[in-house]
Amino acid sequence: MKTPELLAPAGNMEKLKIAIHYGADAVYLGGPKFGLRSLADNFTITGLAEAVAYAHDRGVKVYLTVNSYPDNNELPELDRYLEEVAPIPFDALIAADPGVIATIRRISPRREIHLSTQANTTTWRSALFWQEQGIRRINLAREMSLEGIVETRQRVSAGLEVFVHGAMCVSYSGRCLLSSVMTGRNANKGECAHPCRWGYALVEETRPGEYFPVVEDERGTFIFNSRDLCLIRYIPELVGAGVDSLKIEGRMKGINYVASVVRVYRDALDAYTADPASYRFKPVWMEELAKISHRGYTTGFLLGKPQDLDQEYDSRYLRSHELVGLVEETLPDGSVSIGVRNHIEAGATVEVIGAGMREAVVLLDTFTDQEGTPLTEAHPNQRIRVKLPFPAERYDLIRRQKP
Template structure:
C-alpha cells in the first residue's frame, strides 16, 4: 500500500510553518486573488516565496488555489498570476474552471493541475475525462461513499492522483456550490466571499401573516437547520487507506494555528502508526482528545458510510466547542537554563496550569511558578497581545511548541 499524503491548510505563513513542522506532507494556500477564501490572510507573492522555500526545505509540497468560478473580468491579470506562481516554484495549482485548465496547460505547463472539489467529480467517467484534459489530481466530491471512491480508483488510470477530505467543516451545498450567500448577503461563495448563511438561525413566516415569525424546530432541539457537524475520520484510518486514494486533505485555511497543529499531529501519528504494522493497528483515543482540544463542532463521518441523516446536523446553535485556549507559542528555548521564550496569544498568569504541546514527543502540563519579561523583570501576568515572556519549563521544548490552557483551569 502507498502511504497517502497528509495535506494541510495554510491560511498564512505562520500556519504554513506550523503545518510543516507538525507533520504535513503538503500544504495548500491561496494568493491575494482567485481563491475561495477571500477573508483569510492569504499570501502575497513575497510570502508565497518564503512559504515555498520553507516547505521545500522539509521536502513538503505546496499547492496554490486558483479555484473560484471565473467571470470575464476575473481573467484580467490571471496569466501573470499563474506565471508568478510557477516562477516561485509551487508544485501545483488547484482549479475548478475548465477554461483555467486550458489556459494553465498552455501558459504554465510545469505546474501540476489539481481539480477542485468545486468541480464535483462524483464518478469514474468524469475523472477519466479530466485526466485526458491534463489534470494530474482530482479532489473528489465530498458526497461520495467509501465504496464509490474505491470504484473510481479501480476504474481510473493509476497515475491519476485522487484526493479526499478527511477532516474539517462540511458545506451544506453540493460540493460547495452554494447560492445562499449571493441571495442573502450579496457575497458570492463561488468567488471566495461566502457569508456562511448555513450557520444562521432561521424562522418561518406564513404569507398571510407578515411579521409573525414561527420557529423552525427539529425534534425540539433548535432552529439551525442547515448547520452541519464537522467531518472527522481519525478513527477510520484503515478504511480510508483501503480506498487507494493518494491524499488525505484537512479543511481549515481560516482556522487557528492551534487547530492546524492539533489536527495535523494527530493524523500524522495515526497514519504512521497504521503503516508501521497494519495488522496490529489500534486506534489511540488520545489522537481524538488532542483534536478536540482545538476549536471544533461535533463530529460526523459525512457521506463515507452512507447519506447523512438528521443526526449529522447541529440544531441548537452555530458556535464552536472550545474547551482549551491557545495562550502562547514558543519562540526560543535556552536548554542550559530551561527557559522558554514565549509569544503570548491569550492572557495567562502565574499560578495557572499550562499544557505544552509540540511537534515531536508527548505533551506535558505544568503550573507556572514564575514569569519574566524580556528584560528579566518578574511579572505576574502576560496581558498584552504578542507580548514576549520567559517561562521555566519542567521538560525541554522547541520553537513552535504551543501553550494551551483548559478553560475551567
C-alpha cells in the same frame, strides 16, 4: 502499502510553519487572487516564493489554489496573475474551472494541475474525464462514499485526494448561493459568510417581526448546519482504498487547529502504515480533536448518506481548550520565549503540546518579561519567558482548558 500524503491548510506563513512542524507532507495555500479564501491572510507573490522555498527546504510540497470561478471581465487579471506566479516552483496548482485549467496550460504548460473539490467529482467517470484532460490528481467530492472511492481507485490511475477533516458545506462545495443572496458575499469568490450555520425562524409575510421557531427536535432550529467532517477512525479504510492524499480543510482556522489536527492524523497515519496488523485506534486522537473548535463531528458521506444526527442542531462551536501562546524561541538557559495569544495569569495550569503527540500539563506559576522582570499576567502580543520543567521546542503550543 502506499502511505498517503498528509495535506494541510496554510492560511499564512505562520500556519505553514506550524503545519510542517507538526508533520504535514504537503500544504496548500492561496495567493492574493483567485484562491477562494479572499478573507484569509493570504500570501503576497513574494510571500508565496518564500513559502515554497521554506517548505521545499524541509521536503514538503506546496500547492497553490486557483480554484475560484472567474467572470469574463476577470480573465485579463487571471492571465496576469498566472504569469506572475509562473516562475514560482509550486508542486501543483489546484483549479476547478476548465477555463482556468486551460489558462494554466497555456501559461505554464509543464505545471502539474490538481482538480479542486469545487469541481464536485462524485463518480469514477468524471474522474476519468479529468484524467483524460491531463489532470494529475483529483480531489473527490466529500459526497463520495468509501465504496465509491474504492471503485474510482480501481478505474482511475490519476492521483486521488479525499478530505478527512474540517468544515462541510450543506451544499456541494461551491454550489451555494446562500451567502451571495443574504450578505452579498460570494462563496464562489471565497467570501462565504457561512449563513448555513445561522439560526432560522419562520415569518408569515403579513406579520414581519413575528418569528415562529422552526424546531426539528428539542435542541433547536439550525436546519442547514452540518457537523464537521472527521475521518480519524477510518485511516485503515482510506489507506486500503489506495488514496494518494488525505486533505485537512481550514485555511481560515488558527494555529491551534492546524497543530492539533495535523499531529493527530500524522500519528494515526504513521501508526497504521508502520504496522497495520497491530494498529489500534487511540482514544487520545478523538480527545485531542475535541479540544479544538468544531461543530460536532460526522463521518459525512463516507459510510453512506448522512442521517439526522449529522446535522448540528445548535449553532455553538464546541471546544474544551483555548490557545494561550506559541513557543517562539528556546533559550540557552533552558527557558522558552512565548508569544502570548490570549490573556494569561501566573498560577494558571496549562498544557504544552508538541509534534509527535508530545503533551504535558504544567503549572505556570511564574513568568517574566523579556528582561527578566516577574509578571503576574500577560496580554495578547506580549512576549514572556518561562522555565518549563522539561525541554520544549520551538512551535510548541501552550493552551488551557476553557472555564
